Amino acid sequence: MDWELYELWSKKIGVKVENNKIKVFGGSQSKLYAARVIIDGKVGFASAEDPKNAIEFAKKVAKISNEELDDFPCEKPSKVSGIYDRRVEDITVDYLREEVERLLSSTEKISTAEISHEVSEVRITNSYGCELEERSTFSSLNVEVVIDNGSGYDFFESRSVELRMEEVAKKAEELAKLSAKSKRIERKVSDIILSPYAVHQLFSNTLYPSLSAENVLKGRSRFKIGDYVGNLRIIDDSTIDGGLMSCSFDDEGCAGRRKVIVDENILNFFTDWKTAKIFGCTGNGFRDEATNPPAPSPSNVVLDVKEKCDLDDAIYINYFTGAHTANPVSGDFSYECHNATLNDEPVRMMIYGNVFELLNKLAGKFGEAKQVENTITPALRFKSVKLI
């Protein structure tokens, strides 16, 4: 029998703010074990609060499984920096109080806000000699502001302890004011510019699923190697200094690495250890929760376009409502936008289309790249998009 044990320990502390007042000061500590075993070539998976139970349950699951795997990886991890900030370990009540005071002094219109600081440690061992562990930190802030009949939301995430209280509060306030004043535009075809946040919302729900090797192999993607995608370069890089998704190794123990997924044409897909046997290893075997088995998922996705563009006569969209309702297989989407501007005037509309057709209308990039969850991108301009 071959085996793998994934351990996730985490410690979290944070504050919730409601209606401009501090409401809850909370902490948590957890440890979870997830085991995979290979018996007669079949994989069993189980998760439990202690390693012995996890292994025993995984053995039982393997007896009924058709999931096949030859082995588990044993690779030397990459060197990744900027993902651990010692100061997060020592956060005090006074530090959090000071953070909240800074936040509350930045705007008087906070509906809800949450500050969170987390330390976690992943440990992976397996019967092939893999013994890896990595400690990392993650801090986040999200703020919702309501003004009159408008609402605005902004957030900031970082591997270090510092959070941009004033910047996030001001941005949420600005978006709330926009939303309150926005007027629905007439049906038209227009150039649009998607903010880094809107790009992430759209691509993570429509484009990225089609770049998963598992989805390709199971007929849930339209892509094959060599297909033309558009005037776009997509790099998956889990080794970026301080990247929100950076790691020395993925959730199966494969070394973190930088790989070009799309350079106008499809060059590769995100692979976990199983699909790596077909497409090559990209170190993208991640668990969306510790209690789930690994599957191909992006790490830091860096988007780039050669051409630069300007804002002229384009609608700038800050974020979408209902981003998760897109069709992850066909790439069709239709979203509401309440925080958009056209020549500095606030507007609202529904935008609809297909992401794969939209990529052929990519005109260029605008502004500096910013990381939003797992996407690092500048704002992107698309030509002739249908709006209602």
Place this chain on the structure above:
Amino acid sequence: MKFYDIRRLKSESLVLNFENGRLEKPKYVSIKSKAFRVLKNGFWGFFEGDVDDREGLEIAERLAAFEGDSDVLEISSRGDFKLKVKKDPKDISIEEKISLLKDLYTIIRADSVKISYMENKRVFEYVDSCGNECNYEVWRCGVVIFAVAKDKSLQAYSRRLLKVGGFEVIDESYEIAEDVSEVISKLVNAKSPPSGEMNVVLDPSLAGVFIHEAFGHSAEADHVLQSSTVLKSKIGEKIGSEEVDIYDDPTIPEFGFYPFDDEGVRAEKHILVENGILKGFLHSRETAKKLGGNPGNARADGTSFPIVRMSNIYLAPKDWKFDELLEECKSGVYLVGTRGGETDPATGFFQFSAQYGYIIRNAEICEMIRDVSLSGNTLEILRDLKIGNEVKFDPGFCGKAGQYVPVSDGAPHVICKAIVGGA
């Protein structure tokens, strides 16, 4: 300290994924956790972790380090509850569960099929400093079917059957498999939808999502306290047509069922809207104390901090037969199934996506359309809603503040006017 409570949770889950004829990524998950809340000087200290009760309360009390205006309604609640199931999932062999998945798989004609069977046992215990003590054991079971096929376009379609109960829940899964097979075969050749403002007939699944997303979230009392709902200050006001009655009822044996909420409050049906008039909000013990109202809707994802949530929210049936709704519509679209939606309770604007639909022409259902969404404003839609005569519930997991809880949304067919768009 003014108040404390302790929750103890044990959860066991089995998930079997049958993908393209093979049992892939089966998993068993066992979770044990505790949560401790302390209210001191009007401020909540909260700790989540598997430690002994004394240590957990000490940590939570240390975290209650600020001063605030939080408070909690005193209640009286004690009891034990064990959901009676007809077929205990523990008594059904894993081979029988796999055999069911194989049977369902043979029904569906598609290029790629994933059928997931899931069972979960939640064992919950609650105690608080007011002397309340309750515990329960509830099973949830179900099947989710996801199919992908290609002809003129590559399309996906899914259905969910999820309820509280034992393995007997699965009995209805054959009908769902047949529906998936039939719909996906047509969807691949369906046309793009029209766009613009038009008459829309929503099937119970999509109408239920409207009631949940557009109305229900706006009726959560924490949003009232946060000044982030269009329903704030509207109690006693007419917010919808006289046909509109909306209730939230955790005692209905659907996916959002619970016997006690995560603050130990015994579950009961709550009236939200009757005859179009807003009668009440959904409450936790804190919002009920501050705003007046009945608690019982504080729920948590695992042992997270409980927040105000829906359970089984539904729009009550009225008199319109389906044919009469089509006649009323005359021309427009009939939208079926849901891929979810999102609403901004502060503004009342919503967006939902249907799984598919049909053009309605001369009060008749005509050609199929795909990837269609609708958007609008909650209060405008409620004002002009016409409601069908049979409620159906659709299950799902509702997300709020990063927490996901099982819910169901119920509604009959309805007709309204909204903005429709699609690729």
